[in-house]
Amino acid sequence: MDVWAPLSDAHRAWVAELREKLQAQGVEIRDDTGSALLPAHLWQVTPQDWERVAREAHRLQARWAGLWLDDLGNGRLCASAALVKHGGVLVLRTHLEPPDLSLPSHAHAFPAADRIERHAADLFGVVFEGHPDPRRWTRHQAWAPDSFPLRKSFPAAGHPTPGTPPDAGYPFLASSSPEVYEIPVGPVHAGIIEPGHFRFLAVGETVLNLEERLGYVHKGVEKIAEGRDPESVARLAGRVSGDSTVAHAWAACMAMEQAVGTVIPLRAFRLRGILSERERIANHLGDIGAICNDVGFPFANYQFSRLREQWLRDNAAWFGHRLLMDLVVPGGVAHDLSETGAQAMRDSLTALRRELDELRPILDSNHSLQDRLVAAGHLSLETARALGCLGYVGRASGFDTDLRRERPYAPYDEVNVPAVVRSEGDVAARLSVRYDELYASLAIIEQLLDRLHPGPVLAELPRAARAAEGIGLVEGWRGEILSYIRFDDNGRVARFYPRDPSVFNWPALEQLVHGNIVPDFPLCNKSVNGSYSGHDL
């Protein structure tokens, strides 16, 4: 069987049109038909044509979905960018030879590329020519500006000094007006939450501008993945962002399984689907309660945190881990679901649906709650599209992306995934999308349980061929996760790049908070709920 549903005719037509337009401009495209970079297809272009392809793809309304570099040794770098249209992925690739390690920036055509290019610049030392914002991003003060941790010549241990100084001197946007005051927040926040810095420019209570400064939890995930075996990389992937442990582990395993050409057992696909939907439900339940709590409606927090806790205890009972960590492993899943567990899960789905039916009208008819949620934190469709927003952040603004529907990967090809899209773009819409996704996920789990026929759940992963590579694409609860893996000559991982959806959703927060009052920032932030760890890597 194939992991991926066949490419749509619409995508093929789109690729053909893009090729035609580019060739008319004299762009030389080399197809890498022999590549194992499934499910994407791969185009090799020259660095000079790198931006022209992006501009043309932008004109043809592609979505920019990520960029990763790779050190091939002897100073040679390889850059790959992912463009998505109609569910199909086109990977654009080019090689950089020293001494000219520069590449025209994609960020003018696709603002989504802004921070990923800055991340790549900090870690590889590539200069993105014409980038609209050449400030450092992931680098604070832990390594020197002229050293680049993801070059192979840079040791994983680095050259640390005993004390890393604070990141003072980062040039934030400032105002010279005496009417405008600055509010610095973080990196250590008031709640039980990850660290990051926010710099507000405010006039009275109104937010004039918000600038995020992230990178505080940069843990060198990409570097420390080098040299690991597949099992170890899956464990690391499961800790890129703890709340998305299933989705990240799945994406990494999918990339490795693609690279070695293994198709996992059918039951393992279905179990992965169940685990992933359970992760979605757990996070949505917790966040719906927390969003209501942020506007002083603790009733909802009490109810939804209760439902989440019951859900997590069920996870522990049926799969052995409350957050489902380390269950998705290369070749399948590490823990099967028993027959009694499957039956108990069915009962719990019915019970949760009944609770949701009862709570929904309470939320919808509470005027003081709706008064705070409706029209707060508005994100327009244009902005969502330009930033490439993913998951519920995009879908609540009418920017509809969902891999499970656009190009289903197993097991989503055999279930019905309802479209949950709204157009209002405010906090209420993001909450509403997540509420409806709870129902959608319950229905998906039911369908997968119906198909959970007995069988093996784990296949052996053969040793990877030299330089084998693959990408994994998974619709996590925050949105699409893209994982790239390349093996070295010894069956170990030479390059791992997990692109969390938060990378595209964090910039949306800067935009949607404009004109809101400072006290509504926690509400706006929670309604997006970007992962700091998944972003910072």
Next chain:
Amino acid sequence: MKSILLKIARIGVVTEPARPYSDQELEELGTELRTVIDQRFRRSLAIRQVDAGSCNGCELEIHALNNAFYDLERYGVHFVASPRHADLLLVTGPVSRHMQHALKATYEATPDPKWIIAVGTCAVDGGEFGVSYASLGAIENVIPVDVVIPGCPPTPLTLLRGLLAFLTRREPQPGTTRRVIR
């Protein structure tokens, strides 16, 4: 409003006594904890949580301590918004080098006497991330640590046990170890 009240009445209080989770000893610990907090902390223990670089898994479970099932506040334990209000820092890791200064500053802003609990395997020994150009590994590589609660992440029950064990100065419960660094 009627539906809210009905729902509240029907669900009732789900907060569980410590007993169902564990044995007689934990129940005793709960009672003792209350006594210790009443005596030594004037009925209130203030905790400041600091994420020094975690993957956010530990935060999810620390959050759960506040849900209705565990209801940490019933023991007189509550999470505060500033280290200046805190008796105890609950720190998750590993410590990223970019958070080294902020963690130290938070530690220094906490008034004496203060205690530090390192939560999660990464906070204990660096876990999956270890020590690298970007990570300093264990919390004790940056600030003194009194107690460690390993786990990836530790469950709310393990966290509760670790906290109780620390406060009652008992020998550690299974799943927790105790190390007084200072």
